[in-house]
Amino acid sequence: MADEEAVPLTGIILAGGSGTRFWPLSRSQYPKQVLRLLGSESMIQSTIERLLPRIPPNRLAVVTNASQAQLIHQELSRKGWHEIRIWIEPQGRNTAAAAGLAAVLLDNEPEDHLMAVFPADHFIRERDRLIQALELGAVWARAGYLVTFGIPPARPETGYGYIRQGAPLDAAGRVFRAARFIEKPPLDQAREFLKAGGYFWNSGIFIFRRDALLTALSRYQPELYRGLARLLDRENRPPLDEVYENLPSISLDHGILEKADNVAVVPVEMGWNDVGTWEALHNIFPRDDRGNVLWGRTLDRDSRECLVYAQDRLVATIGLERTIVVDTPDATLVCHRDRVQDVKDLVAELQRQNMVESVQHLTVERPWGRYTVMDEGPGFKVKRIVVDPGMKLSLQLHRHRAEHWVVVSGTARVTIGRNVRLVAGNQSVYIPLETVHRLENPETEPLKIIEVQTGASLEEDDIIRLDDDYWRPEDK
Amino acid sequence: MADEEAVPLTGIILAGGSGTRFWPLSRSQYPKQVLRLLGSESMIQSTIERLLPRIPPNRLAVVTNASQAQLIHQELSRKGWHEIRIWIEPQGRNTAAAAGLAAVLLDNEPEDHLMAVFPADHFIRERDRLIQALELGAVWARAGYLVTFGIPPARPETGYGYIRQGAPLDAAGRVFRAARFIEKPPLDQAREFLKAGGYFWNSGIFIFRRDALLTALSRYQPELYRGLARLLDRENRPPLDEVYENLPSISLDHGILEKADNVAVVPVEMGWNDVGTWEALHNIFPRDDRGNVLWGRTLDRDSRECLVYAQDRLVATIGLERTIVVDTPDATLVCHRDRVQDVKDLVAELQRQNMVESVQHLTVERPWGRYTVMDEGPGFKVKRIVVDPGMKLSLQLHRHRAEHWVVVSGTARVTIGRNVRLVAGNQSVYIPLETVHRLENPETEPLKIIEVQTGASLEEDDIIRLDDDYWRPEDK
Numbered sequence: 001m002a003d004e005e006a007v008p009l010t011g012i013i014l015a016g017g018s019g020t021r022f023w024p025l026s027r028s029q030y031p032k033q034v035l036r037l038l039g040s041e042s043m044i045q046s047t048i049e050r051l052l053p054r055i056p057p058n059r060l061a062v063v064t065n066a067s068q069a070q071l072i073h074q075e076l077s078r079k080g081w082h083e084i085r086i087w088i089e090p091q092g093r094n095t096a097a098a099a100g101l102a103a104v105l106l107d108n109e110p111e112d113h114l115m116a117v118f119p120a121d122h123f124i125r126e127r128d129r130l131i132q133a134l135e136l137g138a139v140w141a142r143a144g145y146l147v148t149f150g151i152p153p154a155r156p157e158t159g160y161g162y163i164r165q166g167a168p169l170d171a172a173g174r175v176f177r178a179a180r181f182i183e184k185p186p187l188d189q190a191r192e193f194l195k196a197g198g199y200f201w202n203s204g205i206f207i208f209r210r211d212a213l214l215t216a217l218s219r220y221q222p223e224l225y226r227g228l229a230r231l232l233d234r235e236n237r238p239p240l241d242e243v244y245e246n247l248p249s250i251s252l253d254h255g256i257l258e259k260a261d262n263v264a265v266v267p268v269e270m271g272w273n274d275v276g277t278w279e280a281l282h283n284i285f286p287r288d289d290r291g292n293v294l295w296g297r298t299l300d301r302d303s304r305e306c307l308v309y310a311q312d313r314l315v316a317t318i319g320l321e322r323t324i325v326v327d328t329p330d331a332t333l334v335c336h337r338d339r340v341q342d343v344k345d346l347v348a349e350l351q352r353q354n355m356v357e358s359v360q361h362l363t364v365e366r367p368w369g370r371y372t373v374m375d376e377g378p379g380f381k382v383k384r385i386v387v388d389p390g391m392k393l394s395l396q397l398h399r400h401r402a403e404h405w406v407v408v409s410g411t412a413r414v415t416i417g418r419n420v421r422l423v424a425g426n427q428s429v430y431i432p433l434e435t436v437h438r439l440e441n442p443e444t445e446p447l448k449i450i451e452v453q454t455g456a457s458l459e460e461d462d463i464i465r466l467d468d469d470y471w472r473p474e475d476k
Numbered sequence: 477m478a479d480e481e482a483v484p485l486t487g488i489i490l491a492g493g494s495g496t497r498f499w500p501l502s503r504s505q506y507p508k509q510v511l512r513l514l515g516s517e518s519m520i521q522s523t524i525e526r527l528l529p530r531i532p533p534n535r536l537a538v539v540t541n542a543s544q545a546q547l548i549h550q551e552l553s554r555k556g557w558h559e560i561r562i563w564i565e566p567q568g569r570n571t572a573a574a575a576g577l578a579a580v581l582l583d584n585e586p587e588d589h590l591m592a593v594f595p596a597d598h599f600i601r602e603r604d605r606l607i608q609a610l611e612l613g614a615v616w617a618r619a620g621y622l623v624t625f626g627i628p629p630a631r632p633e634t635g636y637g638y639i640r641q642g643a644p645l646d647a648a649g650r651v652f653r654a655a656r657f658i659e660k661p662p663l664d665q666a667r668e669f670l671k672a673g674g675y676f677w678n679s680g681i682f683i684f685r686r687d688a689l690l691t692a693l694s695r696y697q698p699e700l701y702r703g704l705a706r707l708l709d710r711e712n713r714p715p716l717d718e719v720y721e722n723l724p725s726i727s728l729d730h731g732i733l734e735k736a737d738n739v740a741v742v743p744v745e746m747g748w749n750d751v752g753t754w755e756a757l758h759n760i761f762p763r764d765d766r767g768n769v770l771w772g773r774t775l776d777r778d779s780r781e782c783l784v785y786a787q788d789r790l791v792a793t794i795g796l797e798r799t800i801v802v803d804t805p806d807a808t809l810v811c812h813r814d815r816v817q818d819v820k821d822l823v824a825e826l827q828r829q830n831m832v833e834s835v836q837h838l839t840v841e842r843p844w845g846r847y848t849v850m851d852e853g854p855g856f857k858v859k860r861i862v863v864d865p866g867m868k869l870s871l872q873l874h875r876h877r878a879e880h881w882v883v884v885s886g887t888a889r890v891t892i893g894r895n896v897r898l899v900a901g902n903q904s905v906y907i908p909l910e911t912v913h914r915l916e917n918p919e920t921e922p923l924k925i926i927e928v929q930t931g932a933s934l935e936e937d938d939i940i941r942l943d944d945d946y947w948r949p950e951d952k
Contacts, residue, residue: 024792299825301818314807314833316500316822319815320799327808331790332801334810339795342777346792349775357790374850375860375926379901380884382858382926384851404882404904406928408856425855426930428880428904450851450858452882452926454902 011055012102015064015120016092020347021277024331029360033120034071043121050127057083063098065089090241096255100228103213111211119204125271133268137207145264146208150200151272156190161202178263220259224248277340278324282307331357381458387447392440395467401455403431410447413440487531488578491540491596492568496823497753500807505836509596510547519597526603533559539574541565566717572731576704579689592683601747609744613683621740622684626676627748632666637678654739696735753816754800758783807833857934863923868916871943877931879907886923889916
């Protein structure tokens, strides 16, 4: 499909969600799209991977927000996708604003340039079917339609929005007008839809011409359009913060597609799942003969229809029914499967109580690698620090703490004051208070050190940066 | 009660159980009797504490086995109970042998000396009632009876043995002959007992004269008696291993009390619970208005009749019914309350699979303090080591590993080769391979250090001891 003849197409990945419903695996600083829920790739990596046969990296852009940009950047870098653009919204304003922003920022492209919009965090088993459907959708998008993709429902799901098909647009009955959009229905209505036929799950994937979107925005969301249109004035482009401050927050579905009369739906069966809650994983993964999905170091006796996710400790279960157990290094969730939607409220409560477990993991990702707090007590803190090959931390000093570093694997280049030296495995160095220092990994293997901090204050903000490689507000 | 006039009485605490049903809090090397399940004292400490008003420390003995002796010793030392004797059985042979051993080892006492036997790991809310009942029991024990203590049943419990009362022995109806012993009954039978009256739970507490026990043993367990009686020959006392090798393994109840005709039962209501399973804790602890016992850092939404025990991490629960969640640093158990008996089988399975989580905790108790493995990987291991005031580790060396020590709290006296020096907080020392070294805490506060080991082999058995303060087979 990725041949020379294919119509040029820009893929817009919407990656602004927080995914609180995957707590404790997701945290506000570690959202669903960077989780490796389904294998070795993160959700956003899989999303991009499946588009590459049709859309090359230089035709892809990710729309995200400031707090997630660093993580997204890392996920793309790890795959060598340096050409994919990252567009940072100053604040989340839902999907109509995100898609509108993309349409505006694509102003080097012709007016009838095609844009396809994809959520960053869904699962699609059959990539070829997606590409085929996109190709068909592109034909109707070029004709001026706002094209959606509908999934034939497999069950009376109450967690998805639905699209009702209208009159067929082609003789083969592969494309229809969209007659109606229905928000998450109650169970009896979902059952009716399934029985009646002609209803599809709304996949959240769209394709349209740039001008078709902008026209629809100006007609149905004039305030949103006026705000974003200010960015089209290249001479007097206002700061994005200023534009976003007053933008209405509404979804593409609600704000545009429900109102427009040129909406088409392409039905496509492709093993799609929005992976919205822990419940979805129980549906996606193979189950044992008692209906359990057991993951990691688990031991079960007689449980049924459960999902047990053990990240790195042992989780033993006995006689549970329809229960979800998710274990991470600092927090464990045990939740009945009928209550997975409540995880969101639980996280809100954790946030109200200022519990750090709602914000980040024990292991914190940094542009240069990651660190894990292993122990802390009055006057000391112990961290494991991994510096990725070729990376370095900022040149820094601390007012209140001294640090001992023991290299356990790899070789470090350490700056202390005016001295620079190599520190190999099984060697250690000491960094006194108020001493300028820097840690680097000059090798091609990861550098692992154990850091013991001692001092009166061990807050992360006791850090004065003198030189830094990274465009980011915070560091180790 | 502990006045000069009281009849001399030796208290025998039976502390040989493994308590696998309290996994993951109990481990084979960390049994139920040393757990702090009910507050700041371990089960064995509480057991002894409640006897002290009647029995002084020099009249108490704990019967245990070699693998638990060190822990028991530590529990007693922490309370300053240095006079309490510890008798170590070479292997567990059930309660008849343990009580019989005590009767034999008390051969400095007169034949009619009174012995009271107590399980080390039960809960009794009303200590005064226990002491009163003991006093009454002592009267009948002196008269030659084997006296048991029966708990008036509060519910049709199927997890306890029952004693049926026979004819009253006194006019006041406070003591009865024991007519029958019944093993854990099925539910319908337990209901009948409750309805009929005259049945008591068997508390596992007994009082009898030394000679009454030995006579009963010789009559009803002649093989057991012949074995133990060899120890009475002070001139030719055989090694305990040899005696125990062929001793029959049977309980006092089964082996003696069911068969003897001089058994009495003293009913006593004293808030007794055998704390046999996690279920017992749900009964003992105060519950919230949805019937939950929540312990530690927990957050719950809408669960009912649950027990959640969070040792030091966050445990969140949603919509659970009658579920037990126990979280420890290296293992989590989630178990339906109707299945608490199965925890035992689960632990057996862990043992079959050689999982370390069945054997010990991440934090391992040692005679000199404790250590916790915080991290390990190829070529390195990180431990937190706490040395109690005045204690020292053995003088040792390692063939395959070097060690870095960073003192984070307290002051260490460190021997390296021929040098001895003090290392204060925020200082570190390095111990190369093959170098004789020793760690001591010369201060009155605990010493805490972080140890980073590096080397080709980091097994605990890479240790050559040159001098050691402790009577124990293994060390850090």
